[in-house]
Amino acid sequence: MNSESDFIDYLKTQVQTVENLNMIKYFENQIKFKQQTEHYKDKIKVSISLIKFIETMCPNYSNVTIFGSFTRNLLEKIFMNSSEKGFGNPINHDIDMTIFDDISNYNREKDNFNDMISLFKILANNNSFDFNFYGYKIVDVSDKTLRETDLSEFAGFGKRFMINLPHFVLVLKKDNIMIKYDLLAYKVNHDNNWQNEYNINSLSITNKGIIINNPNEEKSYKFFNILHSVLEKEAVCNIPFEKILDNFLIKSRGEKIQILNQIIWFMTNRIKILSLGYKKISSDFKFIDYIIEKEEVCDLTGNNAPYIKIKLECSHYVSLMGLIGITNIRTSDWTESIKCPYCRASLNIKLIEIKPSEIIVPSEPEKDLINIDDYEIDMIINSDDNQNYISHILHKNQVPTNLTPTTESQTTRARNNYIASSRRSREEYFRIVQNRFNRDNDWGGHDEDRVIGWGVPESNQTRVREVPSP
Numbered sequence: 001m002n003s004e005s006d007f008i009d010y011l012k013t014q015v016q017t018v019e020n021l022n023m024i025k026y027f028e029n030q031i032k033f034k035q036q037t038e039h040y041k042d043k044i045k046v047s048i049s050l051i052k053f054i055e056t057m058c059p060n061y062s063n064v065t066i067f068g069s070f071t072r073n074l075l076e077k078i079f080m081n082s083s084e085k086g087f088g089n090p091i092n093h094d095i096d097m098t099i100f101d102d103i104s105n106y107n108r109e110k111d112n113f114n115d116m117i118s119l120f121k122i123l124a125n126n127n128s129f130d131f132n133f134y135g136y137k138i139v140d141v142s143d144k145t146l147r148e149t150d151l152s153e154f155a156g157f158g159k160r161f162m163i164n165l166p167h168f169v170l171v172l173k174k175d176n177i178m179i180k181y182d183l184l185a186y187k188v189n190h191d192n193n194w195q196n197e198y199n200i201n202s203l204s205i206t207n208k209g210i211i212i213n214n215p216n217e218e219k220s221y222k223f224f225n226i227l228h229s230v231l232e233k234e235a236v237c238n239i240p241f242e243k244i245l246d247n248f249l250i251k252s253r254g255e256k257i258q259i260l261n262q263i264i265w266f267m268t269n270r271i272k273i274l275s276l277g278y279k280k281i282s283s284d285f286k287f288i289d290y291i292i293e294k295e296e297v298c299d300l301t302g303n304n305a306p307y308i309k310i311k312l313e314c315s316h317y318v319s320l321m322g323l324i325g326i327t328n329i330r331t332s333d334w335t336e337s338i339k340c341p342y343c344r345a346s347l348n349i350k351l352i353e354i355k356p357s358e359i360i361v362p363s364e365p366e367k368d369l370i371n372i373d374d375y376e377i378d379m380i381i382n383s384d385d386n387q388n389y390i391s392h393i394l395h396k397n398q399v400p401t402n403l404t405p406t407t408e409s410q411t412t413r414a415r416n417n418y419i420a421s422s423r424r425s426r427e428e429y430f431r432i433v434q435n436r437f438n439r440d441n442d443w444g445g446h447d448e449d450r451v452i453g454w455g456v457p458e459s460n461q462t463r464v465r466e467v468p469s470p
């Protein structure tokens, strides 16, 4: 054997190995994708079944609304054909649900609501009922309603508004698969900069369809923009950090602590969208300048990587753990005045611009739009008059005398009109189209404008000129 053929054999085995590895990866990926899809299908079926049940139990004022990751997944699923890291993966995500639109509707139907929760509890504690939601049985109900005493002075930001709001976690199970529901009695309407923090999380599903929660009318929160964001794997944040940090340095210590705790809470709990397949967080406002430390131990707290570091105005980076210590632990050296632990400058958060990616919109064409002859001629091969003529005969079985063709046939006239109109300016053409759609009962006399062009309003299409009976 010569060395060349040895080498070729070697290459063949290498290629084979790589191919096998790729195939294994491919199949693993497909299995994962299939599992996720089956899981999501189950979630949809169980949710519909559960919602119908809730509507039966609270028939008068309920308006069950699903929000959170379940609705985001719905859009993500559209753009997937294999499993991707985190993106569109419904496994291990609870389903968030509110039952009433507000507290007053809840109060009106409180008794029914309580009966329903009692029933859930009975079902969870008794195996003898064959009562299930698309094959899933309730195995646990726990009351997670937040009480005033559960909250410390500064902690629990993002939770304060949930005090005394009936909150239950419902666990349903079939074989080894569990689906968890986070059930809130009603929606909370609170003036809060921190709600619907990302456009991709602002969707909810109700009986009326997919609803976007966009109280400030942000552009990024319009449905097509949300679709664009999901497609681009970008989360657009609408928290106005600049406004929140306005005049930070002259604020009282108490105010500073509250703001910093809110920011730390956000960075701890909400940046996780980046581990769910999203590549970028952008904002129409300014965003916090942060990095994810992946190796170094935190020099302030000794905690291991990974963790988030945020940039201060003095250009030092401080870990979230370090910042929460500086802000809240009263024995800390820097607590009293809230200073940078590295340079002792007054602590302030640095913000930067990370604008949402542009949706490509073509600029206006400079030339006239009207030069697609063939298409336009097609449109006028059978003018309305001719169609009306035919349909009239078909229906009345005779030729109406006042609909006989004029000296110049309608088609020729329309054709000539079309040629004339193609020399018109674009503005004029738009005006004609506009007029045509605004006009209602003037069928005769304006054929010139009406016959040509881009479709005729429905009201004109079906009308037949009034014919006196013989």
Ligand SMILES: [Zn+2]
Binding pocket: 312, 314, 315, 316, 340, 341, 342, 343, 344, 345
């Ligand atoms: Zn510093």
